[in-house]
Amino acid sequence: MRIVLNKDTMKIEKEQDVVPFRNRVKEYAVKIGMSVVNQTKLITAASELVRNMLKYANGGITVIEVISEGRNSGIRLTFVDKGPGIKDIALAMKDGFSTGKSLGLGLPGAKRLVNEFEIKSSVGEGTTVSIIKWKNG
Amino acid sequence: MKQDISKLLQKKRKNILEDWMNSQLADAGLREDLMSNDELREQSAELLDSLLKGITEKNLTDFNAEAFAPVYEILSGISISRARQGFSPRETGVFVFSLKDALLKTLVTELQNDQETLMQALVTINKLLDNLGIITFETFIKGREEVILRQTDEIAEISTPVIQVWDGILALPIIGTLDSARTQVVMENLLQHIVETGSTIAILDISGVPAVDSLVAQHIIKTVAATRLMGAECIISGIRPEIAQTVVHLGIDLSNIMTKATLANALKHAFSMLRLDVKRIQKEKEK
């Protein structure tokens, strides 16, 4: 069973919000004793997802949660936007695919960096991405 | 007229404890080497007291009743500590199941004139104690698993030594299978040492890796890529003939990676990359 121990919400509206957000994620990751490598992976994934949110939906809401399951604890990040949504999620999750002019590593790359990755999207309503990085894993 | 089983048992606490202790002490599996008899008596009394305190006429059939929480807690504590101390599952099981014998024996003696109540009491107590037995094994196994997890961590830690073989050259002999968790440890360890020692060449020796499949190869390629990003070069050594065969048969492309058959060859290559020359000192010839 998963228990949420701590919850924090941050609004992302402009590029300058990204650095404080990353710092906040780092704070939480340090607090639960995550290793530096896992911290870096989590923050990098978060950075990719926040950028997507800014680029395609002009920002949104991020939720940072400390969760625990049995003897393991971790961080869950949720990114909620009210942007145009993603038409074909399978395609968006493919390496090298991008509608913007980027490398197309954002979504699939972020997925590789975390333990759990969940994406929901409906065209015209927005996209919600939720990721979990466990302390040991 | 029906008798209250819980009251009856509470009244007979002393007898039950005595019976229980006797059957435990008589058991062939008694581990005096792991736990003294006094300690055993203490544990037994603690569990029995909490059990007798917890049961009432009503909750006898409801295992989830709140009154049982302390019982479960004590039992779990005992089982876990036994798992760590190295008791066998049988020895741990005997602890609870001999309590059942003691309880049933008391019931049979006390209720011999009331067959109907006896029947019912036997069934309920049986169920209750079986439940306790299940909890014992669950926590016992959990305790064992914790031991295993801790050992796994330790193995991962000790099995990836990074050796500085020369100024600027690190060697990392990998022994055992490379899975993704292990690769992560190896990679972290290696990169950290590269930074600390300022080494520019790392030799990854895989002669101790039993088999290289495409997944293992993937992990090796990743390690090499990360090393290069740091600004160091990575040589893979210890490619045994079987490994060369499987790599080619599986169609794994290692052409971007420097590979050598032996650690010695890799070291030689590293020397030439650092423009070092190793020479045998010629004995001074007598004139």
Place this chain on the structure above:
Amino acid sequence: MDRIPILRMGKFLLVTIQIDLYDRLATNLETDLVYMVNKTGAKGVLIDISALSIVDSFMGRILGNIGSMARIMDAETVVVGMQPAVAITLVELGLELKGVHTALNVEKGMELLRNKIKDLDYEEEDEIEANEDSTE
């Protein structure tokens, strides 16, 4: 507007990134560096990222771009001091930083640049004097 300072040292340009970048800052750095390479005729660019705790795909792309752009303007780029955790993450992300060289630290990076340039040109030894432009 915030900018990352670019230092000139002989034939080389030096950039030390001391803060975590947001995207605009990184894009500015790309533009500034390319202009500086042109203006100073630098033969090498050294970027120290040892203070960066993360490099995501955007930052990785900027670094790659700088390398490729500098190369077609005849300058080599070396990225130095990447943190181990950053390197592991980049590999997992699937980014290889094509177009740039890497080195462990500033010292090794400078050495690498010098060797590269020695390989490339052998005549121009006379341009270290004169034009002492400031960085802005």
